[in-house]
Amino acid sequence: MPQVSSRGVAMPMSPYRKLTPYADAAKARGTKVYHLNIGQPDIETPPAVMAAVQQANIRVLEYSHGAGNLSYRQKLAQYYQRVGIEVSATEIIVTAGGSEAILFAFLSCLNPGDEVIVPEPYYGAYTAFAIAAGVHIVPVTAHIETGFALPPIAELEARITVRTKAVLLCNPNNPTGYVYTRRELEELLALCERHHLFLLSDEAYREFCYDAPYVSALHLGPAAEEHVVLLDTISKRYSACGARIGALVTKNKAVYDAAFKFAQMRVSPPGLAQLLGEAAAELPETYFDHTKAEYQTRRDRMVQRLQAIPGVQCPVPGGAFYVMPSLPIDDAERFAKWLLEEFEHLGQTVMLSPATGFYATPGIGRQEVRLAYVLSLEAIDAAMDCLAKALEIYPGRQQ
16 A cells, blocks of 8 residues: 655644644534634734725736735845845745745755754744755753743753754744844854754744834844845735745855745745735835734733733743733643533633643643733633633642
8 A cells, every 4th residue: 555755654733733623523512612713813804905806906916026026025125124124126036825935944054854943832833844845853941931032042052953054933933932132143143153063043923022122133234134034924024824925035145046046936925915914015114003002911911811810820922912921730731622522611711722732841831821912902701711710620730
C-alpha cells in the first residue's frame, strides 16, 4: 500500500482548531460555545475595503505580477513609511497571507536540515511551515513569571550550532501578547550580526500595542538591512482574515530575489484580495484609533476577570489580542475537551486553545491556555462566568 510522506505524518494538528469537532458536537446538543480559541476578530471589515472588491469593474481577472500589483506594493510602501519603515515597492513581495510569507522566508533563508531559533511559546503554525520546508525549530523557553519576555540572550546564543541560520520572532507576540522592547530587539539583532543569522520578524499585530510604542525590527538601523526579513499580513490589521493577503518585506537583495522565485512558481497572489488590500492601505491613520481602543478595553476586562479567579496566574499582555494564563488544572487539553463534552453553565461553555500546541519542548505549558479577546465585552463576561464556574467543579482541578 502506498504510504504518505514523512512530512504528512509529522505535520501537527492546528492547536486552535483541533478541538473543533468537540465544539461542533456541543453546538449540536444546543450548547452555546464562546470561541476564545482563535484570533478571528468580530470587528467589522471596513466597508470601504469591501466596496473596492464589490464595485470593481473587471472583465478578465488576470494574473498579477509575481510580487503583486505594483499599485498595491506602492501603497503598501507608503503605509510602511507612515509607521517608520523606510522601504520601497521593489522590496515588497505580496503573499497569500502571512502564512505564505513565513514559508517563503524559511525556503529562502534556510536549507533542509538547518535550524531556526524561536522563543516558545510561539505561533503554532511555525512548526508546520518548518516541517514543510525541512528545517528544524530550536525552542528557547520564555516563562509566565516574566510575562513571557524574551529569554536572556545568553540562552539563545547557547543554542546556536553550525546548522543555525535564523532567529524567528513574533512581535507583538502570538500567543502571549508580549511586546518586545527596543533593547530586546537590539540585543537580538546584535546576536544575529555576531553569528551571521537572519532575523525573521513576524509583525502581524503591530497596530495593537497598548502600553508601549511599537518597534519594528526594521526600525533598528543599517544593520537590519542585511539581516531582517519582515513577515506581515492584513488579516488582523483590518479584520480581513479571509482575504489571505500578506507580505514579505526585506532590504536584503539576495533574500528578495530568492523569495521572488518562489513567488513566481505560484504565479501570483490573489487578485481580488489585492484590490481589497489596496483600499485598506488608503484608510486614514485614524482608522486604528477605534479598533485599538476596543481591543484594549477587551484586554483589560478579560485580564481583570481572569486575575479575580482563584488559582489563575495571568500576566498582562502588552499587545495583539491574546492572553496566556496558567490555570489550576491537571492538563489543559483534558480540561478543554471536558469543557466541550461534559460542562455547561446556563446552556453555555467555552472553547479555548491548550498551550501545549504552542510549545516545542515536551511537557511544558500543560496548565496554560491561550484565550483570544476578539469578542464583545458582554460575550467576554459570559465566557469568564463559564470559565470561573468550570474551574470550581472541574474534576482535575489542582490546588
